[in-house]
Amino acid sequence: MKLLHIDASVLGDNSVSRHLTAAVVAQFKQQIDGLQVDYRDLDANPVPHLRSGSLAKTDPAEAADAEQVLEQFLAADIVVIGAPMYNFSVPSTLKAWIDRVAVAGRTFKYTENGPVGLAGGKRVIVVSSRGGIYTDSPADFQEPFLRQTFAFWGINDIEFVRAEGIAYSPQHREDAIAGALAALPSHETAEVAAA
Ligand SMILES: Cc1cc2nc3c(=O)[nH]c(=O)nc-3n(C[C@H](O)[C@H](O)[C@H](O)COP(=O)(O)O)c2cc1C
Structure with missing residues (x-):
């Protein structure tokens, strides 16, 4: 089984989300024999912003990295994401990562009947850390955005x-x-902290 672990906080050792994603991943490692963990730190190793050149694949290194980001995501059974709230939404590094995973024909497609998600069957766990309190607030553009993004890719287990x-x-x-x-x-419980 494969787990993809993503962190995005800029606060290093003071980061709440990094502390909590590490705890989630440690627990899954204990519970799942032979769990393979891939890790991307979007602060230390950010994905470049999507530009016209990205689509045209003018930079082979950028194109190879983007393909690796997408393949890592598609291969994962469990995805653990540290998503702090920055300016009411997610860190721009996480948005840049999402822009590389949202690829037509790979994670979603459009049909005559509307969009269809192609990346279902994964379990996604988002660690949401916020300075304020936003549960059920209309100012929350972080959790609803992530829920919509993963649902669009066919993932409702979030x-x-x-x-x-x-x-x-x-x-x-x-x-x-x-x-x-x-x-x-935990691996045993399907839903613990769902909204
Ligand atoms: C650049 C930046 C923007 C922030 N914007 C918000 C915000 O809009 N709303 C909020 O409640 N907290 C905001 N915060 C506080 C963070 O959500 C809070 O510190 C949280 O712990 C961040 O997660 P982290 O510790 O993993 O980085 C912001 C923090 C930073 C560094």
Whole structure:
């Protein structure tokens, strides 16, 4: 079985999402014998923004990396993504990664009856860390965006591990991390922290 682990936080060792994605992946490693883990740190190793040259494949190294990003995603049975809220949405590095996975004919296609997702059958776990509290807020352009993106690719098995109110106070931060760690998704439970 294959797991793809993606981090996007710019906060290094202070990152809440990095701490929590590491805990999720460690738990899956313990539970699944022989689990193969691929890792992409989008801060240390970002995917370039999609440009006209990307589509024309003018840079062979960029094209090869984009194909690897897509193949890594398609090959994964489980995808664990650290998705901090930055400016009400996801980090631009994560958006750039999504732009490389959203490829017609690979993760979705259009038909006469509308769009069809081609990447179903995966389990996606998103660690959502936020300075404020946005559950059920119309200002949340992060979780609904991710839910829609994965659903468009045919993936409806998406769970959110949330740590909210991180910026309210040190105690809020500690409690939010402890709460998330106490409810980590596991291989045995299909849905733990779904919205
Ligand atoms: C560039 C940047 C933008 C942010 N924008 C928001 C925001 O719009 N709303 C919010 O609640 N928190 C915001 N925050 C706070 C982060 O969501 C919070 O620090 C969270 O812990 C980030 O996850 P991380 O620790 O894994 O990086 C922002 C933080 C940064 C660094």
